Amino acid sequence: MKFYFALWLAKILGVAINLVSRDRGTNLPGEKALAIDPSFVKHFKNIDYSKVIFITGTNGKSSTTNLVDHILKENGKKIISNIEGANLLSGIATILAKESTLTGKLKADYFVFETDERYLPLVYAQLPAENMLITNLQKDQVQRNGDPDFIYRKLKEVINPQMTLILNNEEPRSRSFEESSLRSVYYGVERHDESFNKGIDYPTQACLKCHHDMVFDYYNVDSIGAFHCDFCGYASETIPEYQVNDINFKEKTFKLKGVDYNMPYDLPFMFYNYAGALAICQEICDISPQKAAKAFNNFKNIGGRFEVLKYKDKTIKYMRIKQENPDTLQSALNIMAFDKQEKMVALGLYTLVDFIPHYANTFYAFDCDFKPLIDSKVERYLCFSEHVSYDTANRLIYEGVDKEDITIMDSDNIKEIFAEIDKAETNNIYLITWISTFEKMKKFIEGGQN
Amino acid sequence: MATTLKIGWLFPNTFNLHGDRGNILAIKAEGLRRGYKVEVFQINLETKDFDPMDYDFIFCPPGEIVHFKAVIEFLKPHNEALMTFIENRPMLVTGTSIGIFGEEIHRNDNSSIKGLGIVNLEVYESHVVYGDDLYYHCQYNGNKMEIIGNQIQMMHVEIQEESPFGGLIYGYGNTGNTKFEGARSGKGIFTNTLGPLLVCNPWLTEEIINLIEVNKGLPVWEEKRDNTLELNSLKTKVALIEKKETRLIKISER
Incomplete structure (x- = not known):
């Protein structure tokens, strides 16, 4: 009976929140339902766990989930998914409550859920998915997660031989879960024009199997690329089963299993999301690459990390990074470095304000290679x-930037930021800051300061 | 011909969590500023003939505990040499790696790993992670200074009879319940301060190089580094500490 009360309350709350704002409340109904029935998610009916897919990992889980959802829907499948990104147990509870009948029955061809890697055991305890894609396990949110092994152990608690795992071939931690499952499928990305190497003083990582040093032949995305361990032989496959290849940045196309695709976003980290999504569609949902290909023509990613603003005669290219996550910062640096035009770089790494205590951590910037950016015509x-701001500037100085070429502003004042942008001779402005400052800048422009 | 400073960087690939290579950049930059040639040697599990006494400074960054056993096995034959090393030469060990040099690492699954026993401390892995700013005063090479940095606490450090490296002004420190930050044994620094500690606190970097100069019989460099930028950074981070909400026990109540 508890379940029904919880379900009906969640439904009522869902409708009420939807009336106030369609963008809000993706967690609240589920939170309240779980308070009434702690096993709420477990009590839904008609869920075939072989049709449940979890998409987890550090980076790329939202985009991959969105793309899988899109491909499957374009192919006429009924999907229940948390594409709004509420990826904790309460978010999944909210979605299930919304999609179920008044008696908790669900009807869908597939259930596709982005799941927070830290809370995966809690979700799995109530929803034992038989399929899981792991995008990558990287240094991320150290204030919560400590180190990647902390998260690795969380995933280990859940992964079992009955699961089908879809694994990133070129990310050593993710790939190593192959040991724990009877069925693993690998996806990856061929070396491409924006693949890169880092200097010898940039550390790699230890082999998961023998603790010796791992060697990356190149990176497609920071910390992800063809790897091998000389000591024990652990290595990525040369050509994984689902490999994005023949990437053409100019034409915005790629291939996978001989099929041609339009490339909706030509950002290197997205290539892995394409490959992973196509692997899920074929291996779990029986949607072939041919059938999936047409869905790439009209895919729009929700909450992407790249936005362009017009300000006076300038173009501001905003790149959202994840704090405490060197891989997303490195991707942003690479994007700037590949642009050989004169540019101004506005770098607003920011204080961590996720939860109490807030703290001033920018140390992840020392994991990133700024050299290619510095060599790519930066005016200021x-x-x-x-x-x-001083620590950010110091990172640049240690990479060889002259102090005189840096303006340091110990402030987030929008007007002051725009005043500095105004001073630039170039019209090509790159901006990295947190979403809140960016939104304020956007409003400033929309408010007629343009 | 310029004098060469030799830096030993322990397990840079195995232990690589928080932008720790910044410390190598800082020590190298200060050495170069003083006109020395600076050579950095990466020591990994395959390094043959490792001898701590070959180096003027050793840095061991923080790492995942899962790799500790392999590293301890590698370092065990060099225990005596490492003890001799820190009697006079500077060594910096940060974060979780403190445990490697201590007596024992107690894991939260109730297993334990025997450390090198170079410093008299034990560490206890936490079930939760705590991340925050860290601000303390300390003395190194005879000079008092303030250190600012970050701490991602994954284990408690019980320093037994060892001297703490610092006295907390703000932060979690060794256990969250004491005023102690890290430990110091001889010229060895064992600190919870992560990331580019020597970048953010060049006054400590200067003292490390001063000590190397003394050890090598070189005249101590007189021309001070311009630390204006780092002092401004310290000031603004202290301002954050002073205004922020915290759930830590007040230092005065510890």
Whole structure:
């Protein structure tokens, strides 16, 4: 009976929240339902766990989930998914409550859920998915997650031989889960024009199997690329089963299993999401690459990391990074470095304000290689954001930037940021800052300051 | 011909969590500023003939505990040499790697790993992670200074009879319940301060190089580094600490 009360409350709350704002409340109904029935998710009916897919990992889980959802829907499948990104147990509870009948029955061809890697055991305890894609396990949110092994152990608690795993071939931690499952499928990306190497003083990582040093032949995305361990032989496959290849940045196309695809986003980290999504569609949902290909023509990613603003005669290219996550910062640096035009770089690494205590951590910037950016015609740097601007500037100085080429602004004042942008001779402005400052800048422009 | 400073960087690939290579950049930059040639040697599990005494400074960054056994096995034959090393030469060990040099690492699954026993401390892996700013005063090479940095606490450090490296002004430190930060044994620094500690606190970097100069019989460099940028950074981060909400026990109540 508890379940029904919880379900009906969640439904009522869902409708009420939807009336106030369609963008809000993706967690609240589920939270309240779980307070009434702690096993709420477990009690839904008609869920075939062989049709449940979890998509987890550090980076790329939202985009991959969105793309899988899109491909399957374009192919006429009924999908229940958390594409709004509420990826904790309460978010999944909210979606299930919304999609179920009044008696908790569900009807879908597949259930596709982005799941937070840290809370995966809690979700799995109530929803034992038989399929899981692991995008990558990287350094991320150290204030919560400590180190990648902390998360690795969380995933280990859940993964079992009955699961089908879809694994990133070129990310050593993810790939190593192959040992725990009877069926693993690998996806990856061929070396492409924006693949890169880092200097010898940039550490790699230890082999998961023998603790010796891992060697990356190249990176397609920071910390992801063809790897091998000389000591024990652990290595990525040369050609994984689902490999994005023949990437053409100019034509915005790629191939996988001989099929041609339009490339909706030509950002290197997206290539892995394409390959992973196509592997899920074929291996779990029986949608062939041919059938999936047409869905790439009209895919729009929700909450992407790249936006362009027009400000006076300038173009501001905003790149959202994840804090405490060197891989997303490195991707942003690479994008700037590949642009050989004169540019101004406004770098607003910022204080961590996820939860109490807030703190001033920018140390992940020392994992990133700034050299290619510095060699790519930067007219001027602006290091802004309260409490961390000096450290950000120091990172640049240690990479060889002259102090005189950096403006340091210990502030997040929008007007001051725009005043510095105004001073730039170039119209080509790159901006890295947190979403809140960016939104304020966007409003400033929309408010007629343009 | 310029004098060469030799830096030993322990397990850079195995232990690589928080932008720790910044410390190598800082020590190298300060050495170069003083006109020395600076050579950095990466020591990994395959390094043959490792001898700590070949180096003027050794840095061991923090790492995942899963790799500790392999590293301890590698370092065990060099225990005596490492003890001799820290009697006079500077060594910096940060974060979780403190445990390697201590007596024992107690894991949260109730297993334990025997450490090198170079410093008299034990570490206890936590079930939760705690991340925050870290601010303390300390003394190194005879000079008092303030250190600012970050801490991602994954284990408690019980320093037994060892001297703490610092006295907390703000932060979690060794256990969250004491005023102690890290440990110091001889010239060895064992600290919870992560990431580019020597970048953010060049006054400590200067003292490390001063000590190397003394050890090598070189005149101590007189011309001070311009630390204006780092002092401004310290000031603004202290301002954050002073205004932020915290659930830590007040230092005065520890």
